[in-house]
Amino acid sequence: MVAEEPVRSSRGFADLFDLTGYTALVTGAARGLGRAIATALADAGAQIAALDVIDMSELESDISEAGGKCVSRTADLGGLSADSANDLVRWAEDATSNPATVLVNNAGVIRRGPALNTSVEDWNTVLAVNLTAPFLLSQAFAQYLRAKDSAGSIINMASVNSFQGGVEVPSYAASKHGILGVTRALANEWAPHGIRVNTIAPGYMSTDLTTAHRNDAERAAFMLKRIPMARWGTPEDLAGAAIFLASDASRYVTGTTISVDGGWLAR
Numbered sequence: 001m002v003a004e005e006p007v008r009s010s011r012g013f014a015d016l017f018d019l020t021g022y023t024a025l026v027t028g029a030a031r032g033l034g035r036a037i038a039t040a041l042a043d044a045g046a047q048i049a050a051l052d053v054i055d056m057s058e059l060e061s062d063i064s065e066a067g068g069k070c071v072s073r074t075a076d077l078g079g080l081s082a083d084s085a086n087d088l089v090r091w092a093e094d095a096t097s098n099p100a101t102v103l104v105n106n107a108g109v110i111r112r113g114p115a116l117n118t119s120v121e122d123w124n125t126v127l128a129v130n131l132t133a134p135f136l137l138s139q140a141f142a143q144y145l146r147a148k149d150s151a152g153s154i155i156n157m158a159s160v161n162s163f164q165g166g167v168e169v170p171s172y173a174a175s176k177h178g179i180l181g182v183t184r185a186l187a188n189e190w191a192p193h194g195i196r197v198n199t200i201a202p203g204y205m206s207t208d209l210t211t212a213h214r215n216d217a218e219r220a221a222f223m224l225k226r227i228p229m230a231r232w233g234t235p236e237d238l239a240g241a242a243i244f245l246a247s248d249a250s251r252y253v254t255g256t257t258i259s260v261d262g263g264w265l266a267r
Ligand SMILES: NC(=O)c1ccc[n+]([C@@H]2O[C@H](COP(=O)([O-])OP(=O)(O)OC[C@H]3O[C@@H](n4cnc5c(N)ncnc54)[C@H](O)[C@@H]3O)[C@@H](O)[C@H]2O)c1
Pocket: 027, 028, 029, 030, 031, 032, 033, 034, 051, 052, 053, 054, 075, 076, 077, 078, 105, 106, 107, 108, 109, 129, 157, 158, 159, 160, 201, 202, 203, 204, 205, 206, 207, 208, 209, 210
């Protein structure tokens, strides 16, 4: 990824989105949105270094059957230290034999319940996985890129709860408002180094994270009525935004959010 190079018309528009030669470190890649993002980036040519606390063998075999390359490592990002973040970033290069230029901070958790009863344990868990781990991984990744004098792209996972308080998800809303602020702060600070930092803000997507939500018939019906596109999102709906933000197609885009929410925030 060379941030300053002019776009040559002979490359054609598709080449703008070509990730051949890239390695992307994707957290929470075993299932849901992270799995779809890892698959999309691999489809666009990137090698994937996948992290999750659970097994990722299905993701690995899907990507390799499609002709791509994916390596995986299990890690609990809830208790991440600066040293272990450094170790994970270096592992992405060692395991793929290719420098990493994309980091997707996707892993996330939610704890539902009224603020009056939110335990400090739940609060700390959500903040650790959704906010502290992305910061530490971004910091380690930027240090790694700086040492190589290399450009890179960081994609953080925001949410409609980065802009709205949500219903009985106080720690989640805090973490998602926080990731928006961190994204803007890092984008400002690292733009001179060619390191872009953006967020994708998914709306209400069909994944394990929202099962409880979708199983509550009354709530689900209310949500569907409020979504202008009148359907839940699918993990694959994020493919275009992820490839765009990872690739040279977004070379002048930093510190911003792409909402992929069927119009939810516009309502
Ligand atoms: N599904 C939605 O509607 C929605 C909407 C907005 C934002 N998001 C965000 O998108 C991201 C992915 O959500 P999802 O819906 O795919 O959720 P999911 O629960 O289906 O998947 C989350 C993944 O993160 C992994 N993970 C959780 N804790 C971890 C830890 N401590 N260490 C390492 N990995 C861990 C899980 O094992 C899982 O594979 C999250 O950041 C979430 O907040 C989701």
